[in-house]
Amino acid sequence: MTSPAEYGGMFNNLIILYCRKLRKGLSAYYAMYHKTMLSILMMLLYLQLHAQDRKINTIQLENISGEKDFLLKQVSTKMLVIVWLSPECPLCQNYTLTLNQLSQKYHDVVTIVGVFPGNAYTKEEYIAFRKKYAISFTLLTDKKKLLATTIHATVTPEVFLYDEKRSLKYSGAIDNWVVGLGKNTKKATVSYLDDAIVHTLDGVPANPAYTQPIGCFINDN
Secondary structure, X not given: OOOHHHHHHHHHHHHHHHHHHHHHHHHHXXXXXXXXXXXXXHHHHHHXXXXXXXXXXXOOEEEOOOOOEEOHHHOOOOEEEEEEOXXXXXXXXXXXXXXXXXXXXXXXXXXXXXXXXXXXXXXXXXXXXXXXXXXXXXXXXXXXXXXXXXXXXXXEOEEEEEEOOOOEEEEEOOOOOEEEOXXXXXXXXXXXXXXXXXXXXXXXXXXXXXOOOXXXXXXXX
């Protein structure tokens, strides 16, 4: 005959077994829940990024003389490069040669547009910058910094590479010549932007797709 103590032990064992099953079931449930929520968040992020990419097409910019509006949807090449510039930024001045070379090298498939954010400079200063450095690509102004805010531009020069669907393929530094403010190597050994253009043309993801840009901070003016 089973004693009350034995019944108690059996009952305790059943409780422990039930709790283990419940914990296992809850773990599976929460794992599925977290996986589902992660999938939803990733989808929302994807949709947000693509909505942001499409939005840049409709942001109104101006040419540096201030006489004509410009929309990025007017660009018809396979790729678009937005490079943020400042007339007085030494790095922007130093990189004009590289940008001119890239513009000429890929003129049939890539449109490079240099964009000056804010109202810190006059059109005369923009025109003087273009003339002094013989800029061969389009220069625009983003006076209200709507584009800069939309794509989270932070410094000059900083580049953003888009494909024809305005999907972001690369952002960051032009190459690895600069290693810090006021610090640079003798010669760039990795051309991030050039490599990203080649990767995009080949239909493969840019590697890297992002590098930390170094330069003059975009101010509030």
